[in-house]
Amino acid sequence: MEIQQKVVQAGKYNMFYRSAGTGSQVILLLHGIPTNSFLWVHVIPKLAQNYTVIAPDLVGYGGSDRSTNEELTLPMQANHLISLLDTLGIQTVHVVGHDLGGGIAQILATNFPDRIESFVVVDGVAFSNWPLPKVVALRYPTAPEFEPSLYFIEKMLREGLFHQESLTPELLNAFLQPFNHPNGPKELVEAALALNHHQTEDLVPKLQTTNKPATFLYGQYDRYLPAYWGLRLKETVPNSTFNLLPECSHYSMLDNPLLVSQEIMNHMTRISS
Template identity: 25%
Template sequence: MTTTLETPTTARTVTAAGIATTVHVLGDPATQPVVVLVHGSGPGVTAHANWRLTMPALAERFCVVAPDVVGFGSTERPEGFEYSMPAWTAHLVGVLDALGIERADVVGNSFGGGLAASLAVHHPERLRRLVLMGATVAPQRITPGLDAVWGYEPSVENMQALLELFAFDRAALGPDLARLRYEASIATGVQEAYSSMFPAPRQRALDAITQPVAAVATIGHPTLVVHGYDDRVIPVESSIALLGMLPDARLHVFGRCGHWTQIEHADAFNRLVLDFLSS
């Protein structure tokens, strides 16, 4: 498994909701069905780091679009920007608009699943199908794991501890990932933005990025819910609960898997998503 986090040649810059945004595009959104991949909220995360094993597989059938959400990665961090789910949702709509995408399938990981759900609730006409992976969709109690992720203070040791929290099998992390992610987390402006997104008390921060149960119940798009059974960041029970809220949902749970199903079980995850989106 590669651990490189270098930005590949698929990256381009577009202006989305007035923000200079880094987005990876594999394929042609004008001529192919589009799947949008929305990353999570771990420190030092980028679209490429989150989806590097997913993008090539999905690109066999789809145009793949994976943005660095505002506040993360190489996307602009506007001075004084107030990070909130409405602002993140407006930015994601801006990405679709900038690329001329009227409607897409959306895959959201963790925080990105919450953002995908917000898009489904507030802009349902922009989605066709939805994949929610270890997602922060509906109200839930914060775990010690998520509290640790959002309370990250930069050091290689702290990053290593978080990565071990994410993965069930530490061997999946590779020898250099902690250093690479740490370096990404201390790039200019990154930690300042990150620490402002999810301040303590972090239960309040989690509440602010989820949707009310009644709103979740309005998501009528066919939805695949995916979770790792051993997830210590977002508990599998949260995805089980989604089955009782979403009108058209199915659940797949990976055993011996933590919070990174798309990395720990990459081949199986890619097949699962491709089959769902192609059905």
């Protein structure tokens, strides 16, 4: 199935997005740091058989406009995504978020309940479990390994995979290329400076009372955000589901895209039954 690529003006930013499918229900796929919507390239075709799928590059990442760290916080990213949905004429979506995108999914579900039908967090930030020390180190690097660079991005990706062969040259290039220019390191630092755990921790009271159907999927070997946090989310969000993804690490949609696709479809089936 062909995946279309477009850029639209959403609020004050140009946002790049990938899309496929023509289903009546819309699934919004969100990435985290330091990736972009190409993260979902092996998941989109499967979901698009039954749903309309939209996978944007967050502001500050991929093919979308860059900005200052004040505009790249998770609450601001949620606002930018609402602008994108308005531009595309989409009223409601099921949101699926990975890493930082998992935090944004929680913000959207609790702060924009009229726009979100359900949410899925895949290996996502939550509570006060982030930003990762590795990402914090980008702000004020004390050793060469923490310098904002293409090497840093590649190392982060490789350490977050269970199946190393999943990181093909095509995937690696897709994640490195957007930062492969003289201003790239500064853009990566701005993205890191935007992150603060209060952006999700302060949501907990709202999560405890939300009526939005939710599923939490965490890789069995996620060394960045262990599956414990998926269980914590399940305990916090009423009538939610938690599933462990075997032989997957942090980038579970790269380790096993078919499994992640099936789990998202299981979520959609569960909430419609």
